[in-house]
Amino acid sequence: MIGATIIGVLIVAFVAVNQLGNRVTGTLADPGILYPAALVDGKTVGNADAPVTLEVWEDYQCPVCARHSLSVEPILVERYVKAGILRIVHRDLAFLGRGTPNESEVAASGAVCANKQGKYWDYSHWIYNNQDGENAGGFRPERVKAIAEAAGVDVTDWDACVADPAVLAEVRASTQEGVGLGVNSTPTMFLNGTLVDPPGLKTPDQLGALIEAAAPASPSPTP
Numbered sequence: 001m002i003g004a005t006i007i008g009v010l011i012v013a014f015v016a017v018n019q020l021g022n023r024v025t026g027t028l029a030d031p032g033i034l035y036p037a038a039l040v041d042g043k044t045v046g047n048a049d050a051p052v053t054l055e056v057w058e059d060y061q062c063p064v065c066a067r068h069s070l071s072v073e074p075i076l077v078e079r080y081v082k083a084g085i086l087r088i089v090h091r092d093l094a095f096l097g098r099g100t101p102n103e104s105e106v107a108a109s110g111a112v113c114a115n116k117q118g119k120y121w122d123y124s125h126w127i128y129n130n131q132d133g134e135n136a137g138g139f140r141p142e143r144v145k146a147i148a149e150a151a152g153v154d155v156t157d158w159d160a161c162v163a164d165p166a167v168l169a170e171v172r173a174s175t176q177e178g179v180g181l182g183v184n185s186t187p188t189m190f191l192n193g194t195l196v197d198p199p200g201l202k203t204p205d206q207l208g209a210l211i212e213a214a215a216p217a218s219p220s221p222t223p
Contacts, residue, residue: 017115028150031129033074035121039081043120046087051215052080054207055089055190057178060107061096061139062186064201066128075204077213085215090124093175093183096134104138108171110144113161119153 035045054076060063073088080086092111094095097104102176107127114123132138139164149155161167178188182195189207192214196202 016047024116027036028130028147029124030150031070031125033070033121033125035077036082039077040116040118040121042118043092045077045092045121046081046086047084048087049080050084050087052085052211053087053089053192054211055091055193057091057093057181057183057186057188057190059093059096059104059186060111060124060127061104061131061134063131063134065187066131068187069124071204072204072207076207079204079208080211086211090120091174091178092171093178094171095175095179096186098135101141103135103137105168105171106141106144107139108165108174109162110148110158112167112170113152113158114148116161117153117157119148119151122151123148123153166205 003026039045039047041048056068056073058069076086076088081088092108094104094108096103097106110127111120111123114120127139127144130138130147132143137143143157145158183199185199187201188199189202191210196207196210
């Protein structure tokens with residue numbers, strides 16, 4: 001009877017580990033993305049005088065946002081940001097979170113604090129590369145802290161920062177600003193202030209065509 005109970009416990013544990021994946025194991029994957037420091041300024045990458053600005057609204061729990069930030073955006077940086085044509089601005093919001101803790105707010109608060117250390121883009125790439133389901137514990141506070149540390153954030157200062165109520169207030173204000181602009185899905189993008197319609201994932205070539213049309217006199221992009 002005792003043996004059967006032990007086997008039953010082991011089976012439950014095995015199922016739990018397989019259902020929770022790296023939320024249990026703590027394994028984190030390096031995104032392997034590094035933007036040139038000279039082009040990074042807070043939540044912006046690109047020259048301030050670039051003729052085209054792409055503003056991107058995202059929720060860290062959004063899997064499509066992860067695909068954009070990890071697969072599409074680095075190509076835009078290579079083709080257009082480095083050529084001086086494009087400037088990308090990230091706007092984080094948190095409307096996918098449910099319950100307590102609100103995992104979208106936890107991740108976005110972490111981004112605010114990583115930004116204070118000049119680590120916004122590193123943190124964002126690590127967070128997106130280590131999504132583990134929505135509202136299922138993947139972005140619980142202790143795991144987000146581990147991701148932040150892996151991204152090179154000083155977690156001692158970061159701990160104090162995320163505990164500051166003003167940080168959560170900033171996240172909620174940004175979310176409300178996005179909602180006020182009509183952002184109701186992610187990613188939503190604005191190109192030189194004009195909504196890229198419909199919202200959602202675009203290929204590098206689709207966005208590239210829009211970028212080039214917005215800056216017809218710009219130099220040719222890097223192949």
